[in-house]
Amino acid sequence: MNPIKLCFIGAGFHASTNIYPSAIEAGAIIQGIATRSLERSQAALLRFGSIGQAYDNVHLMLEHEDCDGVVVVAQPQDQVTLAMECIRAGKNVYVDKPLGWNAAEAKMVSDAAEQAGVVLMVGFMKRYAPVYLKLKELIDGGTLGKVRSFQVRFAVDSTPFCKDEEQFIKLAAIHMVDLMRFLFGDMVKVTGTTVRDGEHINQGISFVFEQGIVGSAYFAGMSAWSRESEHVLVTFDNGFASADEVTKLTIHSSQTFDNLPWKSLAEQDIVYTPSAYPMSGTHRDLYLRGFVGEMVHFSECCRDHSLPHSSGQDNIKTMALCDAILSALA
Missing domain, CATH: 3.30.360.10 (Dihydrodipicolinate Reductase; domain 2)
Structure with a gap:
């Protein structure tokens, strides 16, 4: 069975400490990395032993790379925009939590993924611990x-x-x-x-x-x-x-x-x-902690085009519960 080829958006502390090593441990190949800095993307590729391509432009990476899925680990305020760009490019996508700041935003992304026919998984690693x-x-x-x-x-x-x-x-x-x-x-x-x-x-x-x-x-x-x-x-x-x-x-x-x-x-x-x-x-x-487990699961979902346990659709209910808790505390 051929290894899954993944592209990454983001190379911050959490991504470098937890997500990249877990993806490699899950058997994935890092095909490309996009950050705001070409030097930073190149450094991340070198750090994780990849001969993939470095980018400082997400759009170019999505356009040029034929990968099995994209892993988005960016700042929370950027994740919806980046996820939507991946979906529009027809890419399966894993997005670190939170995906959407509320249930309405979560539904917008989930609906877009469903219409595009791509896998959308949200990073709730405790489900895989x-x-x-x-x-x-x-x-x-x-x-x-x-x-x-x-x-x-x-x-x-x-x-x-x-x-x-x-x-x-x-x-x-x-x-x-x-x-x-x-x-x-x-x-x-x-x-x-x-x-x-x-x-x-x-x-x-x-x-x-x-x-x-x-x-x-x-x-x-x-x-x-x-x-x-x-x-x-x-x-x-x-x-x-x-x-x-x-x-x-x-x-x-x-x-x-x-x-x-x-x-x-x-x-x-x-x-x-x-x-x-x-x-x-x-x-x-x-x-x-479940990081390797969720990367294994995302790889399987990309390979089989199956629905993740922590899917975009399921994420809507989690964001709704977050809002319900905040309303109860108000």
């Missing part, structure tokens, strides 16, 4: 019964790049917002409370999702959280599951006992963790 894929498998499999409730925690120092609550929800917490939809379906009701002191944000949010699933989320954007942290706890009919920091999933199955369980070592949990291997380098983090 092993810990959450295993949790999703547990939910869908029903081995612990029905999901009843959940708790989500996400905390990060967002002060350098989020100046208000809308930016915080749509640039930082949006990954957890999309993850809740991925795990529990569509939201039915949302209420919330927020306390903001300058760029320091604390939010407590309550949800009702489909099938009567209730849950709560604590989102914090404060300099205290220089170590980004996330946790998802799901309660089922017959047990619970706890996902910690994308590196550990603990599954507890409730049991019945002939004798009092505290008299012996009768309770048991199943714990999933990755192995610790000194030769893994940074690839371990890229796999566990």
